[in-house]
Amino acid sequence: MKCLAMSFVAVMTLAGVRASDAAVRIKEDRGGRIGAYVDKYKGLRSSGEMVIIDGYCVSACTIVLGSVPPDKICVTSRAKLGFHAAWNPGSKGRQITDAEATQNLYSMYPSEVRRWIDQRGGLSPRMIFLSGRELATMYRPCHLDSRASSY
Template sequence: MLMTRAIGLFAAVLMALPANAETVSGNPGGQIVNFALHVAELRAAEEPVSFDGACDSACTLYLSLPAEQLCVSLHASFGFHLPYGVGARQNVVAANYLISQYPDWVRQWIEEHGGLSHTMMRMGAEEAAKHLPLCGVLA
């Protein structure tokens, strides 16, 4: 009985998402330029993005999309840290770019948690859901 309800709920959530929705789950990030280009494509196409797991590092650029394009599940989380790996000057440029792209509520949360550092800081779904709709929940 419980399994049947769980499957029914999962199916309802999937049906509430458009067929072309992108789901982000377990994304460790990568090169900021690649994510910036992909986010620009999603913004232009107005494609929805749902978060259903970890979205870390450069992946957090998805949060720069309009809130109407995004939704979070209760399994979502976001990991923030300073960019690294290219060179000191480029890393500063990358960090400034990231911060400039985030919506105000993300920048404020980062600031309240000590700012970006080389240590990953994690925002949970409960915080993100204060600013983004929950996936599969009709308004």
């Protein structure tokens, strides 16, 4: 009976969470293949969920900035975005910069983020980080709640 009561409480709690209340938390995302992130964030955009950036979001993860409407993104004080040029694996594991993919990646970012990147010399093999006050001027602060799931 106790198990049944706990199940009922869980179902009732979940029933009270509307899709517009749901949130996805990005915490320690080191990126990956650009295409995979484009697809991932397309689904996130159409879901209408809020995105909380609450830690590292680097490389292809940063595509979220151009994929999800800015009013659906918030940042915590721990948010740290890392940008670099796109690359392909070369011989012996070397990273070969892909100019076309880098331009495509760059074009996905909002104009304010592109300006920030340009002021730091553009996208290159070297990682540049956007965080703290600079990031807080571009995206609103999060008011965290426990309903956010990691993405």
